Amino acid sequence: MTGTPHRASLSERVLAGDRRALARLLTSIENDDPLGEQAMEKLFPHTGSAHLIGITGPPGGGKSTLVNEMIRAYREMPKSVAVIAIDPSSPLTGGAALGDRIRMQEWHADVGVFIRSMASRRFGGGLARNALAVAHAFDAAGFDQIIIETVGTGQDEVTIASLAMTTLLVQVPGTGDGVQTLKAGALEIGDVLVVTKGDRPESSDLARDLRNLRQLGMAAGSELSRWDTPVIKTSAARREGIDSLMNAIAAHRSWLQETGEMESRVQTMINTEITFRVQDALLQEIRRPVSGDGGMQRLVERVAAREVTPHQAADEMLARLRHNDTAP
Amino acid sequence: MGTGQELMAASGRSRPIRVLVAKPGLDGHDRGAKVMARAFRDAGFEVIYTGLFQTPQMIANAALQEDVDVVGLSILSGAHMSLFSPIMDALRDVGREDVLVVAGGTIPDEDIPTLNELGVAKIFGPGTPLQDAVAYIREHAPDRVDLP
Numbered sequence: 001m002t003g004t005p006h007r008a009s010l011s012e013r014v015l016a017g018d019r020r021a022l023a024r025l026l027t028s029i030e031n032d033d034p035l036g037e038q039a040m041e042k043l044f045p046h047t048g049s050a051h052l053i054g055i056t057g058p059p060g061g062g063k064s065t066l067v068n069e070m071i072r073a074y075r076e077m078p079k080s081v082a083v084i085a086i087d088p089s090s091p092l093t094g095g096a097a098l099g100d101r102i103r104m105q106e107w108h109a110d111v112g113v114f115i116r117s118m119a120s121r122r123f124g125g126g127l128a129r130n131a132l133a134v135a136h137a138f139d140a141a142g143f144d145q146i147i148i149e150t151v152g153t154g155q156d157e158v159t160i161a162s163l164a165m166t167t168l169l170v171q172v173p174g175t176g177d178g179v180q181t182l183k184a185g186a187l188e189i190g191d192v193l194v195v196t197k198g199d200r201p202e203s204s205d206l207a208r209d210l211r212n213l214r215q216l217g218m219a220a221g222s223e224l225s226r227w228d229t230p231v232i233k234t235s236a237a238r239r240e241g242i243d244s245l246m247n248a249i250a251a252h253r254s255w256l257q258e259t260g261e262m263e264s265r266v267q268t269m270i271n272t273e274i275t276f277r278v279q280d281a282l283l284q285e286i287r288r289p290v291s292g293d294g295g296m297q298r299l300v301e302r303v304a305a306r307e308v309t310p311h312q313a314a315d316e317m318l319a320r321l322r323h324n325d326t327a328p
Numbered sequence: 329m330g331t332g333q334e335l336m337a338a339s340g341r342s343r344p345i346r347v348l349v350a351k352p353g354l355d356g357h358d359r360g361a362k363v364m365a366r367a368f369r370d371a372g373f374e375v376i377y378t379g380l381f382q383t384p385q386m387i388a389n390a391a392l393q394e395d396v397d398v399v400g401l402s403i404l405s406g407a408h409m410s411l412f413s414p415i416m417d418a419l420r421d422v423g424r425e426d427v428l429v430v431a432g433g434t435i436p437d438e439d440i441p442t443l444n445e446l447g448v449a450k451i452f453g454p455g456t457p458l459q460d461a462v463a464y465i466r467e468h469a470p471d472r473v474d475l476p
Contacts, residue, residue: 020423023395031343094344095369099377101390108389115393119344119374 010035011042014141019114022141026116029133040133043140050082050139050146051253052269054160056126056189057170059152062196064103065236066170066245067149071104071113073246074145080112082138084148086128089119096120100149114143125159126150129280132163132273161189162272165265166252168245170194171210173202187213190229192248198235207233227255286317294320345373345469347398348391350382352415355405360433364400367458373465384411388418391427397469400461403433408443416447428469432461 010028013021028036053070055063067083074081085100096119107113118128127150128134135146150160161167169190187193187210195207210231230248234241256262289295293302299313308316349365351358358380368375376394378386391399399419403411408431419427425447432452435443440451449468452461 019392023393027343027346027395033342089374090369093370093372095372096344096374097365097369097377098374099379101376101394102379105378105386108383108386117376117394 009039009042011039011140014039014043014137015046017142019111022114022137023116025137026134029137030118030128030130032130036133040136040140044136047136047139050135050143052135052139052163052165053145053147053168053249054150054164054166055147055168055170056150056153056157056160057168057194057196058154058172058175061152061170061172062236063149063152063170064100066168066194066196066234067100067147068104068106069234069236069239069242070145070147070246071107073242075107075110075112078112079144080142081114081145081147082135082141082143083113083115084118084128084131084134084138084146085115086118086120086126086131086149086151088151089121091122094121114138114141120151126153126157127159127163129276132269158189159272161191162268164269165256165262166191166249168192168194168249170196171206173197173200173206191227191252192245193229193231194245195231195233196236198233198241199237203233207231226259227252227261282321285321290320345398345465346376346394346396347373347400347465348376348378348387348394348396349400349402350378350387350390351380351402352382352384352387352411353403353405353407354381355403355407356380357404358402360404361402363458364402364432364461367462368400368465371462371466373462384414384418387415388422388424391419391424392422396427397472398428398430398465400465401429401431401433403431403435406434408433408435409439412443412446412448426470426472428465430461430465432456 008016010021010025014025025036025039029040055067057063064085071081071083083104085098087096087098087100089096098117098119101115101117104115107115116134118131118134120128123129131148135148138146148160148164150157167189169187171193173195193210195203195210197203214229232241232245232248234245256265286296289297292298294316296317299317302308303310303313347368349361349368351361361379365375365377376390376396378390387399401415416429419425419429429448430450430452431443431448434454435451437453443451450464
């Protein structure tokens with residue numbers, strides 16, 4: 001290994017299909033290691049051909065099981081699949097138990113499937129901060145389909161929709177009546193609504209309520225998206241509904257391409273990713289300890305003493321960031 | 329900034345330790361593996377839990393794709409002497425000979441030297457305090473900086 005005059009770089013090895021190198025690249029990206037960014041500068045021109053699918057829904061809603069069925073369907077086509085499976089980090093210790101992979105183990109001998117677990121590291125929105133950067137790496141490595149499975153989410157985690165081309169929203173039967181579907185929130189971000197556990201008797205009622213959403217919107221004169229969101233009932237236990245789901249995903253992708261909507265989605269994704277990076281750098285800058293009155297701790301103390309309002313303290317912090325001339 | 333990051337900073341690491349917890353072979357007692365996973369999680373590690381009935385190839389593939397620093401195996405079946413050799417071979421086959429392999433469970437002391445020779449770094453027998461396993465991993469998890 002050592003001593004060879006031209007040892008292939010990480011990016012060259014990833015492009016050549018070296019899975020070990022890809023796995024290490026993902027680690028570097030996840031941890032903001034400069035090695036990862038250096039490689040991505042070489043790899044980014046090779047991205048842009050994968051279809052990026054987000055899947056979100058409540059904990060225990062059957063997301064991982066559904067992803068496993070999607071992998072099966074894609075492998076029959078055959079298309080290669082990368083999965084980014086995100087689980088929560090402990091708010092107390094920062095540790096995490098990542099268990100989505102357990103539902104997708106049958107692909108261990110298939111080089112066309114790569115599953116990577118990520119801890120959310122308290123990023124929020126059901127995501128991990130570098131999830132999209134990891135998706136770029138999979139894209140460069142030549143995976144056709146990239147699926148990001150979020151942390152189990154509730155009613156208001158909508159960020160995934162601005163990081164994926166097609167968003168699947170999983171809903172579970174038996175968790176509420178038709179009023180829940182009226183509340184919208186996360187429901188509005190689904191390009192495809194999936195009712196899992198379709199073998200349960202309540203699943204037909206839920207599917208009906210979800211289909212009614214659009215009709216209620218029409219009756220109320222709401223501005224509706226041009227995409228008529230399909231509602232698909234699946235049962236992984238009975239292997240039912242998966243074909244319909246795959247057709248719906250393919251139809252959504254065609255619709256994006258034919259209407260020019262794809263371009264605007266991709267722009268939204270890029271915009272979101274840049275915004276996240278800038279936000280993160282700003283957060284680090286805010287937390288950076290500085291002497292004098294510009295430091296966060298001093299601002300907190302002054303607000304706690306009722307000397308200034310939180311709004312005034314924020315303005316002071318912003319002024320410091322604009323000038324950025326406070327000595328460390 | 330949370331406790332996990334403080335722990336990492338204290339240990340001089342720039343990232344959480346990633347551990348695969350797997351239960352190889354044909355025995356259905358996964359309580360030990362789950363307790364192990366929980367203890368590692370509470371120690372601030374990122375644990376990939378793959379559960380029961382893992383073949384050597386499944387373990388190796390997960391270690392490869394997840395790029396873990398440590399593989400922790402829980403074995404209560406008594407089949408450790410026949411299971412470890414193919415697991416170590418499978419890890420080597422996928423290029424993960426650099427991973428730290430530890431094991432816990434019902435493994436008699438007289439088998440430990442043989443397992444150490446196979447490349448299992450440490451065996452935690454019945455009654456080992458979990459904190460010992462955590463401390464061992466914190467100290468010995470390879471801090472990989474070079475390319476594989």
